[in-house]
Amino acid sequence: MWFSAIITALILTSVTHITLIWAADSIDPHRITVINKCKDEFSMRIPGRGIFSSEAGNVKLTYIIYGDFKNVTGAAAVGNLADCGLFENTAKGPCTTAVFSLNNFSSTAHIDLVPPHKYNYPLRMKMTNRASQVECGSANCTTAVRKNGSISKGQEIQDPAELTGIILEFCY
Numbered sequence: 001m002w003f004s005a006i007i008t009a010l011i012l013t014s015v016t017h018i019t020l021i022w023a024a025d026s027i028d029p030h031r032i033t034v035i036n037k038c039k040d041e042f043s044m045r046i047p048g049r050g051i052f053s054s055e056a057g058n059v060k061l062t063y064i065i066y067g068d069f070k071n072v073t074g075a076a077a078v079g080n081l082a083d084c085g086l087f088e089n090t091a092k093g094p095c096t097t098a099v100f101s102l103n104n105f106s107s108t109a110h111i112d113l114v115p116p117h118k119y120n121y122p123l124r125m126k127m128t129n130r131a132s133q134v135e136c137g138s139a140n141c142t143t144a145v146r147k148n149g150s151i152s153k154g155q156e157i158q159d160p161a162e163l164t165g166i167i168l169e170f171c172y
Helices: 002-026
Strands: 029-036 042-046 050-054 059-066 074-078 097-101 107-112 123-127 133-136 156-159 166-170
Touching: 029 042, 029 074, 042 059, 050 059, 097 123, 107 123, 107 133, 123 156, 133 156
Parallel strands: 029 166
Antiparallel strands: 029 059, 042 050, 042 074, 074 097, 097 107, 107 156, 123 133, 123 166
């Protein structure tokens, strides 16, 4: 009797495990690759998904986020966390910021230098399914957004493809 209970438990566990794997595989993954060659730490906030960070130096990290962002915007930067204001949306100091939203068929990204954000490090962003990219290599670059609600052509990159990912390269 106990032997059949163990076999039943094993079968149920296996079926549950397969179901969980299938459910996880049915959610669309979006890959975020971060290359940080700066001398400051990296931080990224994706509301509802988490806070991610790494130490300074020549670091390459890949994050896989399952499911679309659905009206959520991620933000990433290199520099002092208090200065960047990624967590409270209250920047106090220099912080070149990547702002992005990854959704099937409608992903977007731009570089944010809207005050109080200021330039501190070069940043290049590239969508993985298209050749579209944007970069800001100096404090006077014309490709960064500097005023709320004023994204112009050449400042925002878009990708209408499915399973879009993004590469964020700091100090390229």
